[in-house]
Amino acid sequence: MFDPTKETPPEADERAVARFRADRGTYIKAHLLLALVGGAVATAVLAAIGNPHPWVGIVAAVLGVGVRGAYLMSEELSAVWTLTDRALVGPDGRRVLLENVEKVRKLGSAAQVITRTGDKHLIKFLADPDAVRAQIDGARGA
Known part of the structure; x- marks a missing residue:
């Protein structure tokens, strides 16, 4: 069902094929990974420059x-992209006609949609970004 507070409506003559929502578990995993990698790098840099308390790097990053x-969790998890028979409709009024999609690729837990004019749209924190990419490619006949 369409929620006008979180989604951009498709046009009246369009048929919704799929809806892509951010996955809470994927969002949390991505942030844990970012915190751990960032913390390890910060700790290594602090140790390399001779800081007497390099452990502060991991604490600060986490x-x-x-x-x-x-x-940002509530905002990121409320984003919904709707794939229709003619377009990909995203939050904040974004709309990409399927005929204008040059390619769709996976970037970590996201699907990146690249248009023929070079515009890029990111559908973030997906549980299965490969399936989303395949659905969009299938809808556009790629």
Whole structure:
């Protein structure tokens, strides 16, 4: 069912084929990975420059990424992309006609849609980005 507070409506004569929503588990895993990798790098840099407390790097990264992730979670998880028989309709009024899609590729837990004019749209935090890519490619006849 269409939710006008979170989705851009498809046009009246379009038929919705699929809806792509961000996955909470994928969102949390992505932020944990970012915190751990960022923390390891920060700790290594602090140790390399001779800081007497390099452990602060991991603590700061985990806290920073955790606070940011918690703050933005509701916004990121409310994003919905609708694949119709003619277009890909995204949040904030974004609309990409399927005939204008040059390619769709997987980037981590996201599907990146690239148009013929070079515009890029990211459908983020997907549980199965390969399936989303395949559905969009199938709808556009690629």
